[in-house]
Amino acid sequence: MSKYELSLSKDYVPDWTVIDAVRELFQNALDQQTTTKDNTMFFNYDEQSELLYIGNKLSVLDVKTLLLGSSTKRDDPNTIGQFGEGYKIATLVLTRLNKKVTFYNYGAKEVWNPRFVKSRRYNGEEILTFFVDKKYPWTKVPDNNLTIVVEGINPHDYERIVESNLHLQDVGNVIVSSYGRILEDERFKSKVFVNGLYVCSYDKYTQGYDFKPEHIKIDRDRKLADSFQLEWLSSKMLAGVVSDKTVELIKQGSADTAYIQHNWNYNSRTELSNKSHRSFKDEHGENAVPVTTQDEFVKISSIGKYNPVFVNQTYSAVIKASEKYEEPVYEDRNRQSTKSKFEVWLKNHKQNLTKHSIKKLQYIIEEVTD
Helix, strand or coil: CEEEEEEEECCCCCCCCHHHHHHHHHHHHHHHHHHCCCCCEEEEEECCCCEEEEEECCCCCCHHHHCCCCCCCCCCCCCCCCCCCHHHHHHHHHHHCCCCEEEEEHHHCEEEEEEEEEECCCCCEEEEEEEEECCCCCCCCCCCCEEEEEECCCHHHHHHHHHCEHHHCCCCCEEEECCEEEECCHHHCCEEEECCEEEEECCCCCCEEEECHHHCCCCCCCCCCCHHHHHHHHHHHHHCCCCHHHHHHHHHCCHHHCCHHHCCCHHHHHHHHHHHHHHHHHHHCCCEEEECCHHHHHHHHCCCCCEEEECCHHHHHHHHCCCCCCCCCCCCCCCCCHHHHHHHHHHHHHHHCCHHHHHHHHHHHHHCCC
16 A cells, blocks of 8 residues: 655645535546546435545546646646646545545556545644555446545535536526626526636626636636626626626626626627617617716706716716717807907907908908808
8 A cells, every 4th residue: 555645734725615625526527527538527426325426437546646736637728627736625625524535546446545644754743645555355346437435425515515516406597608607597696606616706796607717717726806807707798698688787887797898899899789779768768868977967968958867887888889879969059159259359459450451351250151
């Protein structure tokens, strides 16, 4: 039997739960299915024995993957895992929470049993250590190369695991885009998933989102708190979805569409802005004009024939981008005519002109009609 110590403190990622750890194992299996043809993943739970099974048909673990940073997915944009830490950290957390983890590495005819051991190398500190048994008495080998078994997953744990994993539930109504899915069911409001796995909640969101991994970056802790990145990506997603839902979100001034006018192409801009313009007119009348400031409101009100309506800046920008939108025609009642300007000029400079010049200029002024 061989043993391999990982240079990870027992208290690493102290806020991780069973749910976070299982998410990592599921993500690894999902990524392996994505990167290797026919490497089908599986995920089963036995409520009676409280055992959770996860693995892949063709995957085989190599001990070199125990090195932190070792990853076969670093340059693959379609996978979530990029740092080479996922299953190791997941194992550490589950073991710390007294959930025994066993890796049946059938493809290599090995069984890996991780547990904490007091390390001489680290002055007696408890270190996660993998014991690799190459003499396991095989009784039955299933039709897959790798099975990970997690013990002690009670029904409550499993219920929370399902809630954090869209692959294990019916997600209801969704809007599909090239950037992922908009989750319309109320239970997903403000929740952010990446490739079906829960990452974080963003309270400013009015919808739920399941982003494709190639379009969003997540950190080593699988947390997302960058509000700009989230609002930019949801705006990018919704810019390509011309629907009443999108118009309503823009009208509400939601964070979901905060940067939508910066993320549309020509076609979506035309369709979405025209749809928004029509919605605005239907709601407020044909003489309505969107305004965002008090100065705009006063200026347009002074014209008389328009109805200024306060809207948020994004909604205003989208409406004004419509090919149907017409700028208000301002009539400046205080504007001085050309004739008046000449008359004022003559009055102020008369003393510098000859009588002949004055008379001639007066003839010219009389001929000015503006």
